[in-house]
Amino acid sequence: MVDEITGKVMHLIAAVKKIPEENVTTESTFEQLGLDSLDAINLIYEIEGEFNISVPDDVARSIKDVQQLVAVLKANLTGDTTYTGT
Amino acid sequence: MANLVRAKISALGTYVPPRLLTNADLEKMVETSNEWILERTGIRQRHIVDKGVATSHLAVEASKKALAERGISATDVEAIFLGTVTPDMMFPATACLVQDKLGAKGAWGFDISAACSGFVYALQTGAKFVESGAHKKVLVIGADVMSSIIDYTDRATCVIFGDGAGAVLIEPADNGNCLIDFIHEVDGSGGCSLNMPAGGSLNPASHETLDKKMHYVHQDGQAVFKYAVRKMAEVSEKVLQRNGFTGKDVNLFVPHQANKRIIMSSADRLGLKEDRIIINIDEYGNTTAGTIPLALDSARQQGRLKKGDLVLIASVGAGFTVGAALLRWAY
Ligand SMILES: CC(C)(COP(=O)(O)OP(=O)(O)OC[C@H]1O[C@@H](n2cnc3c(N)ncnc32)[C@H](O)[C@@H]1OP(=O)(O)O)[C@@H](O)C(=O)NCCC(=O)NCCS
Numbered sequence: 020m021v022d023e024i025t026g027k028v029m030h031l032i033a034a035v036k037k038i039p040e041e042n043v044t045t046e047s048t049f050e051q052l053g054l055d056s057l058d059a060i061n062l063i064y065e066i067e068g069e070f071n072i073s074v075p076d077d078v079a080r081s082i083k084d085v086q087q088l089v090a091v092l093k094a095n096l097t098g099d100t101t102y103t104g105t
Numbered sequence: 106m107a108n109l110v111r112a113k114i115s116a117l118g119t120y121v122p123p124r125l126l127t128n129a130d131l132e133k134m135v136e137t138s139n140e141w142i143l144e145r146t147g148i149r150q151r152h153i154v155d156k157g158v159a160t161s162h163l164a165v166e167a168s169k170k171a172l173a174e175r176g177i178s179a180t181d182v183e184a185i186f187l188g189t190v191t192p193d194m195m196f197p198a199t200a201c202l203v204q205d206k207l208g209a210k211g212a213w214g215f216d217i218s219a220a221c222s223g224f225v226y227a228l229q230t231g232a233k234f235v236e237s238g239a240h241k242k243v244l245v246i247g248a249d250v251m252s253s254i255i256d257y258t259d260r261a262t263c264v265i266f267g268d269g270a271g272a273v274l275i276e277p278a279d280n281g282n283c284l285i286d287f288i289h290e291v292d293g294s295g296g297c298s299l300n301m302p303a304g305g306s307l308n309p310a311s312h313e314t315l316d317k318k319m320h321y322v323h324q325d326g327q328a329v330f331k332y333a334v335r336k337m338a339e340v341s342e343k344v345l346q347r348n349g350f351t352g353k354d355v356n357l358f359v360p361h362q363a364n365k366r367i368i369m370s371s372a373d374r375l376g377l378k379e380d381r382i383i384i385n386i387d388e389y390g391n392t393t394a395g396t397i398p399l400a401l402d403s404a405r406q407q408g409r410l411k412k413g414d415l416v417l418i419a420s421v422g423a424g425f426t427v428g429a430a431l432l433r434w435a436y
Contacts (some may be wrong), residue, residue, distance in 0.1 A: 055144075055145070056327065057327075057364075059308060059328060060330055060331045060334065061334060063331075064331060076331070077328065080327065084407060
């Protein structure tokens with residue numbers, strides 16, 4: 020079972036990339052999902068809006084997969100904005 | 106707002122230099138590929154000037170077409186507002202050079218430096234002089250020769266930009282088919298993300314500035330992309346809402362042509378389908394202040410711009426500058 024935050028993130032990825040939600044797994048890398056650096060910017064922007072957070076650009080640039088994205092988001096939600104998840 | 110006089114666009118002319126720079130040409134100049142450029146930007150080709158052709162030349166050609174379309178002579182023009190970041194020279198203003206070349210003897214004017222929002226800012230400036238009753242015929246121009254400030258060894262910027270110009274005539278409107286509203290914003294903290302560092306009073310031209318390539322466009326592409334995606338949608342929504350419209354009412358969305366991916370994600374957020382959006386970046390690349398009039402002209406040529414259509418214009422550019430205009434096409 021994926022938790023609520025992870026589920027929301029996976030839903031947003033599918034929406035941004037316009038792909039079926041079942042294609043997105045917690046193990047997916049952005050490359051596997053066909054997300055390039057510009058898609059990633061769009062995605063992080065959507066996530067910032069959805070969760071009302073702000074991800075610093077250098078942290079955003081380092082995110083390469085779903086797991087890392089969720090980790091960054093969860094850290095950010097607890098006030099740690101510099102965690103890169105790696 | 107109870108404005109007695111409203112303003113409208115009454116004519117449009119555009120000009121691009123004939124020479125093409127295609128993705129295949131760029132493949133021979135830098136380490137890039139047609140596929141990468143198309144996928145990341147949507148650009149196939151750009152028009153580039155020959156040596157000795159400057160912004161004023163493009164501006165004059167575009168202006169002549171606009172005046173001819175309206176059937177008036179240059180001496181009827183009362184003011185010229187010209188958006189550009191590539192003036193022929195630091196001074197005099199390119200608007201003055203255009204005034205002379207056009208023979209617009211009765212016109213005053215100046216340049217507006219707002220990068221990719223230059224045309225939208227000039228458009229509001231022109232509209233206000235007409236709405237205030239100060240003038241009845243104002244020429245608003247967006248023109249840039251970006252190839253003059255591009256480093257053709259830097260693949261991150263040289264694939265994006267092209268040269269081009271467009272001009273519109275602003276006159277008083279006698280009905281609701283007019284320039285309705287504008288919203289502009291500046292976030293000067295973004296200045297470092299897109300600029301040409303030298304040639305001004307901070308870093309006057311020197312051997313050092315030349316050696317360090319400081320007379321070229323410097324860009325943090327991702328920072329610009331993120332800001333543009335956010336702001337294009339935000340400012341568009343704001344101007345629609347403020348006038349009682351939603352995305353559904355828009356007949357034509359005319360976004361600044363910086364990157365097809367920026368355009369599509371802004372349009373997505375506004376809930377606009379592709380048949381409501383003008384995209385011609387494939388043909389021209391990013392011509393900075395030239396993109397909006399060039400896009401209006403493409404729409405017109407495709408039969409997609411009709412009298413009474415609600416047109417939403419949006420731009421984001423170096424500065425950062427943000428602009429939006431809402432209008433009903435008047436002819
Ligand atoms: C310029 C832009 C297309 C670059 O896209 P991007 O995904 O941010 O590209 P990046 O700089 O992250 O580079 C991604 C990769 O492609 C490479 N790359 C950059 N330009 C390239 C080119 N022309 N051809 C091939 N590869 C290129 C990079 O070197 C990088 O490779 P790496 O991952 O091995 O390091 C994009 O950032 C953009 O359009 N930004 C907005 C610019 C804009 O609109 N400016 C005008 C505003 S008015």
